[in-house]
Structure formats: structure tokens, C-alpha cells
Amino acid sequence: MTSAVITPSSAPADEPAAASVPSHAPVKTEAVAAPVKRVKAPKPPRRPGTSWFWNRALPPVLGLALLIGCWALLTLKSNGFPTPIAVFRSAVDLFADPFYRKGPNDIGIGWNVLNSLGRVGLGFGLAALVGIPLGFLIGRFDFANRMVSPLISLLKPVSPLAWLPIGLLVFKAANPAAIWTIFICSIWPMVVNTAVGVQRVPQDYLNVARVLALPEWKVITRILFPAVLPYLLTGVRLSVGTAWLVIVAAEMLTGGVGIGFWVWDEWNNLNVEHILVAIFVIGIVGLLLEWLLIAVARRFTYEVQA
Amino acid sequence: MTTNPFIEVQNADMRFATAKGEFHALREVNLTVERGEFVSLIGHSGCGKSTLLNLIAGLLLPTGGALLCDGREIGAPGPERAVVFQNHSLLPWLSCQQNVELAVEAVFKTETRKQQAARAEAALQLVGMGHALQKKPHEISGGMKQRVGIARALAMEPKVLLMDEPFGALDALTRARLQDELLKIVDRTKSTVVMVTHDVDEAVLLSDRIVMMTNGPAATIGEIFHVDLPRPRDRVALAEDPAYVHARKAVIDFLYARHAHPEAA
Numbered sequence: 128m129t130s131a132v133i134t135p136s137s138a139p140a141d142e143p144a145a146a147s148v149p150s151h152a153p154v155k156t157e158a159v160a161a162p163v164k165r166v167k168a169p170k171p172p173r174r175p176g177t178s179w180f181w182n183r184a185l186p187p188v189l190g191l192a193l194l195i196g197c198w199a200l201l202t203l204k205s206n207g208f209p210t211p212i213a214v215f216r217s218a219v220d221l222f223a224d225p226f227y228r229k230g231p232n233d234i235g236i237g238w239n240v241l242n243s244l245g246r247v248g249l250g251f252g253l254a255a256l257v258g259i260p261l262g263f264l265i266g267r268f269d270f271a272n273r274m275v276s277p278l279i280s281l282l283k284p285v286s287p288l289a290w291l292p293i294g295l296l297v298f299k300a301a302n303p304a305a306i307w308t309i310f311i312c313s314i315w316p317m318v319v320n321t322a323v324g325v326q327r328v329p330q331d332y333l334n335v336a337r338v339l340a341l342p343e344w345k346v347i348t349r350i351l352f353p354a355v356l357p358y359l360l361t362g363v364r365l366s367v368g369t370a371w372l373v374i375v376a377a378e379m380l381t382g383g384v385g386i387g388f389w390v391w392d393e394w395n396n397l398n399v400e401h402i403l404v405a406i407f408v409i410g411i412v413g414l415l416l417e418w419l420l421i422a423v424a425r426r427f428t429y430e431v432q433a
Numbered sequence: 434m435t436t437n438p439f440i441e442v443q444n445a446d447m448r449f450a451t452a453k454g455e456f457h458a459l460r461e462v463n464l465t466v467e468r469g470e471f472v473s474l475i476g477h478s479g480c481g482k483s484t485l486l487n488l489i490a491g492l493l494l495p496t497g498g499a500l501l502c503d504g505r506e507i508g509a510p511g512p513e514r515a516v517v518f519q520n521h522s523l524l525p526w527l528s529c530q531q532n533v534e535l536a537v538e539a540v541f542k543t544e545t546r547k548q549q550a551a552r553a554e555a556a557l558q559l560v561g562m563g564h565a566l567q568k569k570p571h572e573i574s575g576g577m578k579q580r581v582g583i584a585r586a587l588a589m590e591p592k593v594l595l596m597d598e599p600f601g602a603l604d605a606l607t608r609a610r611l612q613d614e615l616l617k618i619v620d621r622t623k624s625t626v627v628m629v630t631h632d633v634d635e636a637v638l639l640s641d642r643i644v645m646m647t648n649g650p651a652a653t654i655g656e657i658f659h660v661d662l663p664r665p666r667d668r669v670a671l672a673e674d675p676a677y678v679h680a681r682k683a684v685i686d687f688l689y690a691r692h693a694h695p696e697a698a
Binding site (some may be wrong): 329331332334335337338339340341345349350353354 | 490491492509510511512514515516518520522524526527535536539540589
């Protein structure tokens with residue numbers, strides 16, 4: 128995801144759809160994940176019962192068992208690194224009462240996760256508010272594309288940690304700085320995917336709009352937006368993933384209440400069991416966010432024409 | 434025959450700027466289409482027949498010459514020149530009825546929602562798609578999609594119906610059925626039609642005149658053939674009609690003997 132971002136549209140918006148015009152350079156696609164599409168492919172008939180168990184249910188369980196088994200074996204003789212059982216026990220303890228409050232530095236894991244999610248939501252929401260319209264602009268107007276693309280290529284690979292001091296300097300507070308870091312890191316996938324989506328709206332659809340002489344707002348609401356939505360939702364999905372990645376790092380540095388700071392705090396307490404629990408929690412929350420957004424994308428993705 | 438030029442193409446010239454330099458698609462194209470006439474544009478691929486159609490549609494503007502529709506210069510696409518696109522171009526997120534309604538709303542702006550919906554439904558009934566109003570394009574077959582595309586164009590009550598290989602992507606049987614239905618619809622609505630095709634039988638069966646184009650680059654009109662067959666036409670009866678066979682022979686002779694495709698040799 129570090130290669131050049133927005134390739135200048137190979138088909139300018141006003142290019143005619145003349146069948147006799149040769150040479151259509153293909154649009155580069157590296158930096159863009161394909162939107163979730165329901166593709167009709169003939170599925171082999173699935174036999175219910177045993178075959179489903181062997182092919183679908185068993186492998187993931189086996190993988191998890193293998194991971195925990197290796198972990199248990201490796202920690203048999205170690206006294207620094209906790210065993211799976213110790214981690215499981217402390218997880219049970221933690222989740223017995225996830226929403227307790229005992230002073231500013233001792234808060235249940237549930238509160239920590241919710242606080243982190245709140246920051247992610249705010250930073251990501253602001254990024255969506257700015258990033259999606261920016262993506263439309265870049266996709267629709269070549270001039271904007273040429274103007275902004277190099278900047279995006281330059282800024283996109285920057286580590287979240289590098290943005291944090293800027294946030295601290297500008298906002299003079301930890302919490303806005305963390306939100307700023309989420310914002311700046313999660314904006315790029317939305318900008319890029321929206322822009323590519325707009326560039327890839329089939330010329331046929333735009334020709335329909337021209338023949339019907341649709342007013343611009345109708346072109347946007349009835350044609351552009353629905354056509355771009357699958358790409359846009361892919362961008363949102365990637366952005367939320369990035370935001371959740373970034374929050375842990377940002378909170379470790381800014382402190383306060385949140386799962387990232389909690390990890391750091393437990394490290395200072397040398398409570399490695401809790402750190403491992405946190406890693407699982409972070410992973411599971413990230414997975415749930417991803418599933419949620421894939422479900423949303425499925426809901427809004429129109430069937431691709433054959 | 435009375436001369437009542439409805440579409441006039443005057444000395445049209447079309448050049449495209451491409452990455453490999455300029456491409457001269459059309460030169461010195463002169464054509465008039467009369468009101469109520471069915472004209473086919475036929476030629477080998479790359480001969481610029483679609484380009485000529487897009488010029489009439491206003492989707493392209495000529496680099497030389499002029500095009501007129503009903504005495505006014507064609508400067509932009511407009512709903513009075515409805516286009517049936519080669520690949521139907523239905524919006525996949527709208528149902529069949531919504532696709533047609535989008536066109537109806539654009540043309541009959543002052544009518545109530547109810548009137549607009551009734552127009553859309555009537556157009557879909559006309560092409561035999563009354564049973565699939567609420568279906569999305571991916572739920573219906575290719576032939577049905579093309580019917581909806583035709584319904585969308587007809588619903589706009591255009592002065593001219595422009596069709597770009599409307600049946601090109603369909604199987605032979607479906608194509609024959611849609612051609613028959615198009616014949617009936619055109620007889621009923623007295624539409625003026627300009628159709629691009631590469632199918633000789635289709636051109637002869639449907640057209641009053643067949644415009645045969647030379648090979649590109651810098652293609653132009655090679656010959657225009659009048660199809661003197663009475664309407665209504667019946668494909669089965671025509672199959673052995675000497676006039677039909679003659680027309681067919683004339684077009685094939687032009688396409689394959691005198692203007693064979695350079696790459697086909």
C-alpha cells in the first residue's frame with residue numbers, strides 16, 4: 128500500500144464513448160483493494176454433515192489449538208512468560224467485572240475499550256467527513272487530482288507516531304492529539320478509494336446522464352454516488368482498520384484511559400497476562416469492526432452486471 | 434418521395450486526439466434522414482458507424498461540418514434524440530421501472546409522480562416487460578435488459594431513436610424476436626430510427642435505407658441502398674422474396690467484395 132496512489136484518470140470525464148477510438152490505457156490498481164462484490168460463481172454442492180465439519184469447522188479450530196499448544200509448550204519451563212492457562216484465568220478475572228472504576232488509573236477493561244472506540248469513532252468520523260468529499264473532488268476533476276496526488280503519496284506512508292507530536296503541539300492536549308493522529312492516518316484509504324471509484328464510473332452511465340440531460344445534483348445522487356458506493360465502503364473498511372491499528376500506538380504515548388494506554392500501564396506493572404489479554408481483545412474488536420463493515424458493504428453493493 | 438430532411442449531416446469530419454497521435458475517423462459524411470424513416474448504418478468494425486451515431490446523438494461534436502436535427506444544430510446530447518446503447522447501460526442499482534422513470538422524470542418534468550410512473554409502466558408494457566417492473570437488471574436476461582433499454586428510450590417520446598448495435602450482444606433467436614417486436618413498435622409509433630448494425634439481415638429486414646460505410650481510417654459513406662420492401666414485413670415470407678434476396682446481395686457485395694475488411698483478408 129505504499130506505491131503511488133491515484134493514477135491520473137486514463138479516461139477523462141469528457142472523453143466520448145466512441146467505439147472507434149483506440150488506445151485505452153488501463154487504470155492502475157495496485158493501491159486499491161477491490162470493493163466487496165457478490166460474484167455469482169457456481170459453487171460445488173456442499174454436502175451437509177461430516178464433510179462440512181472437516182472442511183469448514185475443523186481447520187480454524189485446529190489452527191487456534193496449534194497456536195495455544197505451541198505457546199503452552201514454549202512456556203512450560205519459562206517463569207517470565209505466562210502460560211495460556213494463567214492468561215485465561217486473568218481474562219476470566221478481568222471480564223468478571225469489565226466496568227469498574229477505582230480511581231483514574233484503575234478502570235475496567237470494558238471502559239478502556241469503549242474509550243478507545245470513542246476516539247477511533249471521532250477521528251475516523253472526521254476523516255470520513257473530509258476524506259470522502261475530497262475523494263469525489265479528486266476523482267471528478269483532473270486538476271485537483273494532479274494537485275493533491277503527489278501530496279497524498281508523500282503523506283500516506285508516514286507513521287502515525289510521527290503525526291502525534293504535531294497534534295500535541297497544535298492542540299496542547301493528549302486526547303485531541305490522539306484523535307488527530309487517527310484522523311490523519313485513516314483519511315487516506317477513503318480519499319484514494321473514493322477517487323478511484325469516481326474515476327471508474329462507467330462512461331456508459333455518464334452518457335445516459337448526458338442523453339437524459341440530467342441536472343448535476345441528479346447525476347450525483349442517482350448515478351455517481353451509487354456507482355462509487357462499493358469503492359467508498361472499501362475505503363471506509365480499510366480506514367477503520369487503520370484507525371484501530373493506530374489507536375493503540377497513540378494511546379501508549381498520550382496516556383489517559385484506553386486500551387493502548389492500559390497495555391502500557393500493565394507493562395509498567397509487569398502484568399504480562401493482562402497484556403496478552405489486551406492483545407486478544409484488540410484483535411477481536413478489530414475483527415468485529417471488519418465484519419460489521421463487510422456486512423454493511425454487502426448490503427449496499429449492487430450486483431455487478433455480467 | 435417527398436423530401437423532408439429531419440436529420441441532416443453536412444460534410445461532417447471527425448478526428449480524435451489519441452496517445453498515438455491524431456486519428457481520422459470520419460470524413461465528408463453527408464446524410465439526410467427523413468421523418469419516420471428507418472436508416473441503418475452498416476460497415477466493418479472500426480468504420481466509424483458508432484462515431485457517426487454518437488455525432489447525431491450529440492455525445493461527440495464534429496471537428497468539421499455540421500449536424501442538424503429538425504433544423505437546429507446539434508450541440509449537445511438531449512432527450513429528443515434518445516439512445517439505445519449497445520450494452521443496454523441500465524443502472525444496476527435501480528429496478529427496471531426506476532431506470533425508465535429516471536428518463537421519464539428528465540423529460541416530463543412537470544407531470545406528477547403518478548403520471549410519470551404510468552408512462553414508465555406503459556413503455557415497459559410496450560416492450561413486453563410489464564412482468565418485471567420491480568426486477569433489478571442483474572435479475573433479468575440480456576434480451577430483457579435490452580428491452581428495458583428500448584423502453585427507456587421510447588418512454589422519452591423522442592423525435593429520433595438512435596440505436597447502437599442494440600441486438601449485437603444477444604443470441605440469434607432472441608435477436609430475431611426483438612427485431613420483430615421493434616418492427617411492430619416502429620410501425621405503431623412511426624418513430625424515426627437510426628440504427629448501427631453489422632448484421633446484414635437485420636439491416637435489410639428493418640430499414641428503409643441502408644447506409645454502407647467504407648473502411649476506416651477516414652471512413653465515409655460508400656453507398657446508400659433503398660430497401661423497397663412493403664411494410665409490415667414478415668421475416669419468414671421475406672426469406673425467399675426476390676427483392677429481399679437482391680437487397681441482401683447488394684449489401685453483402687458491398688461489404689465483402691468491394692470493401693472487404695483489410696484485416697479479414
